Amino acid sequence: MKKLSVFAALAVLAALVTAATGAGQAAYKPASLEKAANTLVTCGTTRTIGIAYPATGPAASIGVLQFHWAQFFQTRWNKAHPKDKIRLVQGDTQLPNTAQALAVAHSFGSNASMLGLVGPAGSQEVQDTVAVYKAAGLAVVTGSASRVALSRGKPGDPRETPVNFFFRTVPNDGQQGERVAFWINKKLKKSRIYIIDDEESYSQGLADQVQTRLRAAGKTVTRDHVNQSVSDFSSLITRIPSSTQIVYIPWQLAGKAQIFYTQLRAAGKSAIVFGSDGLFAPGTFTGRGSYVSAFPVDYNSPVLKAYKRSHGGQEEAFGLPSYTAALVNAKAIMKACKNGTATRAEVRKNIIATKLTKAESLLGFPVSFVKKNTGAQLGAGDMALPADYGVYKIGNNGNYNRVG
């Protein structure tokens, strides 16, 4: 009887929690967020955009790149638009610390002067915080959250973000995965592939995409995992059979990829290393003979050259989509502010209608967002015409040469 009572109490408790959670999701609108969502902001000459990125924590090294690009944009924009300046407010999400990402979301959401948002950086962060941003009326415009399901659910499954509250200036994993699998299968013609994800959302998503396509093509694919915090890959490398032809590492940290490459070679293994756009980092990942998929960015563009000059000669494109995300926000806010005031709803409406030329976006292709599921990969909020990913081969002295 006593046991029965305990079970009954637990069942009631579980039901209450479920009901409370469900109710919370259905009507998640704290007063502070709702108030900020409906505030009519007087634009003045300086408008506020939040940037949610990992300034500290294990992913700080890539978060800093995103912030540098956004800052670079801010400087250029403010110089060109003295009456429509933007101010960036930083929020440190400490990826993968979701609690911190949520804290940033609440802080940004209730900051009534904030009209736009760049970030968050990680797919999981976006999924976990988008409800808060939606309640606050802010649209997420991320430069790196690339998981397909954020914008396009599988048949029968809903997408992970609400339509018109999620946009990305980075192609999704499906697009990159398709390109990489095609390249390994048809161009390099390799059949024994070892895929290692770094247990982060970005990496797992890409690894899944490439694995599925290569297995469907009849290739021998082995899947392995390594935590992003690991620096000594020697034991992992021991697991890789000597007959492996390609090791695909869709990681975010180029420094780790370089360590992996040197340890692979030191172990006497000659498999080709193939990395994702997170590893496009000339000067950091320099493994000769390796391949990297990345945006077809024009490094001869005067803007990219200016960025390189102002950042110690470092050629870098991982953070570039954050520049584009900031531009999307700035243009939408400027348009909304034409009459001197703006609301977040107006800004969102303008984001949906974004049109950037190839020269403006810097990504190597023009940017506009699709409004509904399109083709096999895209969902509302994805870029409509992302060019094919470029494939780069790393040559002597760490030079990146585009080969496809």
Add this chain to the structure above:
Amino acid sequence: LTTYGALHQLPLLDIFDTIRQLGWGGAFELLRNGIVLGSLYALIALGYTMVYGILKLLNFAHGDVYMVGAFLGFGVLTALGGPLAPTIALVPLILLMFLGGMLGAGALGVVVERFAYRPLRNAPRIAPLISALGVSFFLANSALLLTQGQRYNYAAYELGGNVNTGQPGPLFEPAFNVLDRPVTVVQLLVVSTTIFLMVALTLVVSRTRLGKAMRATAFDREAANMMGIDTDRVIALTFFIASVLAGAAGVMFGLYIGETYYLMGFLAGLKAFTAAVVGGIGSIPGAMVGGLLIGVTESFAAGYVGGQWSDIVVFGILIAFMLLRPQGIFGTRAIQKV
């Protein structure tokens, strides 16, 4: 479960499969990797154990001193032209890196002891523990501010090598092969340097006046004071030696693995702490054995079970020891306590 196909789904059989596939050569490779990694843990663990032995303090800032040592070694390397164009020969360059990393870390250890722990000498034991956590965050975040979170690479693979042909430098040349698996020069360097430093430390503790003073202070600080031993100085020197060892580990990590990063001290510090606890905190041989045990276990777990399991296994060992033998392997019969 009657067919091999169904049985194959069980992770345990995956492990047996991997063991079979890797063979003796793979087993040697994992052992080699584990010994190298364990040597580094052991050096850091010695710092934990020395400080605990003398002050009964878990110095959680020790992992960050190791991180600073790694950055200082990298600073010396960069100041002398960097790995691709060093301005002096390889051997003196490496010696200078060790010197810079070890002395700098040693000095930092003394400063930390002077300002964060000495004022709390007679406070309840929780106070210096909290202070240690504070110092750890202070050092890590100072490094974050200074480096902007960037990861730096010693690029020791290229050090002295040929960039045009991709030929690695002498550190990554095989010194010899066992079962067709190479043991590189840098792996030998890490293990031999660790053995040398441990022997030197053991001699200092057992054969010198300083060592005697350290043992006396560890045994009974008040009594040692009354016998005329300057215990503050002895404690400061203990911190210096512990930090010098951490600095050496930092430089060796940089040469072997390459990566230098503001958070690198956190996980390494935790694992070294685990090694010290497993070996028997306060025991010098315990730190050595614990370090090697943790390193080898981590390596075999990563190799046979999978990288995602290695930390689970390592910290599982810590929990098991805390439950079954909290005094650690050498806890009951520690010959030397400092």
